Amino acid sequence: MYNPKISVLYLSRFSRLLVALVVVASLMSSMTISYAAYSGPEVSNISMMPIDRAKFLVGQKFDFEIEVKNDTPASAIEVMVNGLAAEVFFGKQAVIKFDKMSTYRINEVAFPQAGKVAVAVTVKSEKGIEKRTINYEVSGEKIKKPAKNVILIIGDGMSLQARQMARILSKGITEGKYNDLLEMDKMSNLALITTSGNDSLVTDSANSASAYATGQKGAVNAMGVYADSTKDPFDDPKVENIIELAKRTRGMATGIVSTANITDATPAAMLAHTRKRSEQNFIAQEMLNPLHRPDVILGGGSRHFLPKSVPGSKRTDDRNLVEEFKKLGYPIATTKTELKQSGTPDKLLGLFQLDNMDVYIDREVTKNPAVLGKFTDQPTLMDMTKTAIDVLSKNKNGFFLMVEGACIDKQLHTMDWQRATYDTIEMDKAVGIAKEFAKKNDDTLVIVVADHAHGASITGTYHELDGKTGREGVRTYADAGWPTFVDADGDGFPDDPNPSVTLAVQFANHPDYYENYKFQEVPTSPAIMADGKAIANPKRAPQGGDLKVGNTPTSDPSEVHSADDVPLTAEGPGADYFKGVMDNTEVFHGIVRALGLDGRKNEK
Amino acid sequence: MVRLTRSISRAIFLAMMLAWLPLSWTGQDGTIPYDGSSLFFTRAQAAPAWLPWLGEQATHLEFNEFYSGASALGLELSAKLESLKGKKVQISGFMAPPLKPTLSFFVLTKVPMSICPFCSTDADWPNDIVLIKLSKPVTALPFDRPITVTGDLEVGYQMDEETGFISLVRIVADSVEEAN
Ligand SMILES: [Zn+2]
Numbered sequence: 082m083y084n085p086k087i088s089v090l091y092l093s094r095f096s097r098l099l100v101a102l103v104v105v106a107s108l109m110s111s112m113t114i115s116y117a118a119y120s121g122p123e124v125s126n127i128s129m130m131p132i133d134r135a136k137f138l139v140g141q142k143f144d145f146e147i148e149v150k151n152d153t154p155a156s157a158i159e160v161m162v163n164g165l166a167a168e169v170f171f172g173k174q175a176v177i178k179f180d181k182m183s184t185y186r187i188n189e190v191a192f193p194q195a196g197k198v199a200v201a202v203t204v205k206s207e208k209g210i211e212k213r214t215i216n217y218e219v220s221g222e223k224i225k226k227p228a229k230n231v232i233l234i235i236g237d238g239m240s241l242q243a244r245q246m247a248r249i250l251s252k253g254i255t256e257g258k259y260n261d262l263l264e265m266d267k268m269s270n271l272a273l274i275t276t277s278g279n280d281s282l283v284t285d286s287a288n289s290a291s292a293y294a295t296g297q298k299g300a301v302n303a304m305g306v307y308a309d310s311t312k313d314p315f316d317d318p319k320v321e322n323i324i325e326l327a328k329r330t331r332g333m334a335t336g337i338v339s340t341a342n343i344t345d346a347t348p349a350a351m352l353a354h355t356r357k358r359s360e361q362n363f364i365a366q367e368m369l370n371p372l373h374r375p376d377v378i379l380g381g382g383s384r385h386f387l388p389k390s391v392p393g394s395k396r397t398d399d400r401n402l403v404e405e406f407k408k409l410g411y412p413i414a415t416t417k418t419e420l421k422q423s424g425t426p427d428k429l430l431g432l433f434q435l436d437n438m439d440v441y442i443d444r445e446v447t448k449n450p451a452v453l454g455k456f457t458d459q460p461t462l463m464d465m466t467k468t469a470i471d472v473l474s475k476n477k478n479g480f481f482l483m484v485e486g487a488c489i490d491k492q493l494h495t496m497d498w499q500r501a502t503y504d505t506i507e508m509d510k511a512v513g514i515a516k517e518f519a520k521k522n523d524d525t526l527v528i529v530v531a532d533h534a535h536g537a538s539i540t541g542t543y544h545e546l547d548g549k550t551g552r553e554g555v556r557t558y559a560d561a562g563w564p565t566f567v568d569a570d571g572d573g574f575p576d577d578p579n580p581s582v583t584l585a586v587q588f589a590n591h592p593d594y595y596e597n598y599k600f601q602e603v604p605t606s607p608a609i610m611a612d613g614k615a616i617a618n619p620k621r622a623p624q625g626g627d628l629k630v631g632n633t634p635t636s637d638p639s640e641v642h643s644a645d646d647v648p649l650t651a652e653g654p655g656a657d658y659f660k661g662v663m664d665n666t667e668v669f670h671g672i673v674r675a676l677g678l679d680g681r682k683n684e685k
Numbered sequence: 686m687v688r689l690t691r692s693i694s695r696a697i698f699l700a701m702m703l704a705w706l707p708l709s710w711t712g713q714d715g716t717i718p719y720d721g722s723s724l725f726f727t728r729a730q731a732a733p734a735w736l737p738w739l740g741e742q743a744t745h746l747e748f749n750e751f752y753s754g755a756s757a758l759g760l761e762l763s764a765k766l767e768s769l770k771g772k773k774v775q776i777s778g779f780m781a782p783p784l785k786p787t788l789s790f791f792v793l794t795k796v797p798m799s800i801c802p803f804c805s806t807d808a809d810w811p812n813d814i815v816l817i818k819l820s821k822p823v824t825a826l827p828f829d830r831p832i833t834v835t836g837d838l839e840v841g842y843q844m845d846e847e848t849g850f851i852s853l854v855r856i857v858a859d860s861v862e863e864a865n
Contacts, residue, residue: 383757383758383759387758387759389842389851390842391758391759391760392752392759392760392761392762392853393755393759393760393812393853394759394842395851397844397849397851403758415756415757415758416756416757432757433757434757435755435757435759435760435812436811436812454755455752455754455755455756456755456756495799606796606799607799608799609797609798609799609828609829610781610782610797610798610799610800610828611782611797611827611828611829612782612828613782616829618797618799619829620796620797638799638800639799
């Protein structure tokens with residue numbers, strides 16, 4: 082008798098077997114592929130700068146350097162580029178030095194054509210011959226109707242989790258559905274960006290911003306250069322960055338805006354070249370260099386612009402950069418009021434704090450005089466972004482603007498997620514301003530990205546309504562329910578950063594510190610240095626808190642960066658480039674592709 | 686040339702800090718006696734008991750009294766600070782771990798130090814710090830308990846020759862004592 086149930090069963094068994102076979106086969110093939118394509122890092126005495134697999138914009142300038150470390154000095158270094166001697170290929174003489182560390186260097190070269198490049202190096206010494214071959218890629222890709230402007234907005238340390246905290250606090254969530262999304266959530270394209278630098282899994286803000294600005298991997302603390310092994314932080318081989326390219330090839334206006342010292346890593350990497358991000362006095366004076374002088378500079382950190390004789394200055398010379406900018410025709414703004422009164426000049430320098438600007442909560446919510454001191458009239462990131470766009474958009478050749486929400490990172494380092502989140506919301510409002518401008522003419526690409534992540538995650542909520550405190554007050558799964566943040570005035574920021582039920586945010590990587598899950602009235606460091614070791618700061622939780630034993634080396638008193646990938650969202654012409662998982666250097670290539678930049682062109 | 690000299694001095698500063706690093710590690714193991722070498726109550730540093738009667742009376746100073754005005758264009762020294770130049774003052778704060786054990790100065794801060802002195806330059810330090818100059822090199826002190834410093838006030842830009850450390854307000858210390 083025909084039994085349909087059995088036949089279905091047989092069929093399903095057969096199909097299941099088939100599926101299983103296909104899965105096993107595909108697994109095996111993918112295993113062989115990944116096994117064949119992956120090997121441990123190659124160790125060679127020959128280090129090449131730019132590094133293997135570097136990708137350039139056609140015509141983008143860079144310094145080419147080879148270092149050879151050998152017990153016996155090299156006697157000859159031969160370099161072939163696509164089969165031609167490098168000196169012939171680049172049309173330039175190399176400077177070659179033979180020693181325990183031999184070097185071969187040709188400055189300011191470029192690849193004139195798109196395509197693949199193979200560089201073969203042969204080093205001769207008494208010991209014999211050593212060879213190394215590396216490959217480069219040169220891209221000339223551009224979109225049909227290039228964007229006139231690009232606005233790159235970087236949330237420093239703004240991991241996916243930081244964006245989520247901002248979404249919860251700013252928009253709220255009801256029965257599991259967000260009441261609304263952030264401006265940066267509502268963009269057409271989403272990609273996941275990998276963040277590692279060329280010397281380390283975990284990146285810092287200098288080399289990650291440098292990857293966005295140059296399309297090249299960098300080393301920790303380095304910007305616009307490949308780090309060679311000499312001590313001098315100013316002699317490393319340079320790579321042309323986005324501000325230089327925008328100015329040189331298309332005569333674009335350029336601007337940098339940040340809530341940190343404007344000479345801090347992220348804004349500095351858009352224009353400067355140095356191995357050491359802490360050389361902030363050098364970076365400040367480099368902002369005057371016509372090769373990469375931004376038309377708009379807005380942020381904190383005037384201490385690097387004032388002569389040493391002025392109290393509060395951190396310069397070691399008598400240069401008054403504020404005056405030097407004034408002579409070049411830059412109006413100067415030092416307060417929000419002055420910024421508002423500046424109108425739309427052709428260029429603008431605004432410095433609103435001696436050091437990093439204060440964070441949104443302290444500036445706009447609590448306005449605590451103990452925190453702000455005399456700096457009671459600082460603009461918001463929205464004010465600065467709006468002004469920068471108004472000024473830069475006057476240029477008929479378009480503009481490149483970088484806006485940084487800098488203190489998201491700084492506040493996560495001190496494990497102050499409330500302050501970090503208000504600053505993330507502030508940055509999101511700046512994104513809204515950029516999007517509004519972009520909507521008008523449809524000729525502006527807006528990119529929002531973080532430079533690296535922090536290991537902070539929401540694991541539930543925290544409250545003491547039933548008397549439980551400390552770790553017992555952390556509510557997980559069904560107990561978590563919902564936090565009780567309220568934004569009654571509808572400004573997008575919760576009215577009280579310390580509601581009865583708050584988020585339980587836990588950090589993955591931290592020093593010893595006291596945790597009470599509450600908002601800190603005054604920014605307070607989690608740990609202090611004592612006898613060469615970071616110990617928990619007793620002032621951190623004056624009302625009492627659990628001691629959390631650190632899990633990072635005691636040499637560091639703050640929370641540290643994590644190696645997590647970070648989200649990027651984009652909208653506008655060229656945004657289609659951003660999808661899937663991408664290397665951080667691809668952000669640069671997405672920008673120059675959208676703008677249709679050609680490194681071979683010279684505007685001036 | 687200026688850049689070269691500066692980078693050389695920076696390199697020296699960095700090298701010195703690096704050289705101090707292993708020392709600080711051995712310090713943790715107790716090879717540098719923590720209590721034994723404390724500056725507290727040692728004769729060389731403690732104020733002579735008769736000072737309050739024979740010497741001038743020290744004026745009490747607070748960290749938040751340093752500056753009367755501040756803008757992005759600079760700080761304004763307060764009238765009190767100006768008037769106390771070269772005079773005897775007393776201030777309480779926290780000792781930042783010394784940059785090097787052989788330096789005869791340390792930094793006094795309003796709150797316990799939360800930046801790592803071994804990896805930060807003077808650019809990272811807040812403005813309201815006092816450099817405390819001593820008659821003999823710094824050794825280990827408790828860093829998380831407040832201390833009171835008495836000595837002569839110096840005001841004005843100064844760069845330490847050896848380390849390149851920049852300071853605006855300094856006290857040449859007669860005594861360094863635990864605050865109560
Ligand atoms: Zn950071």
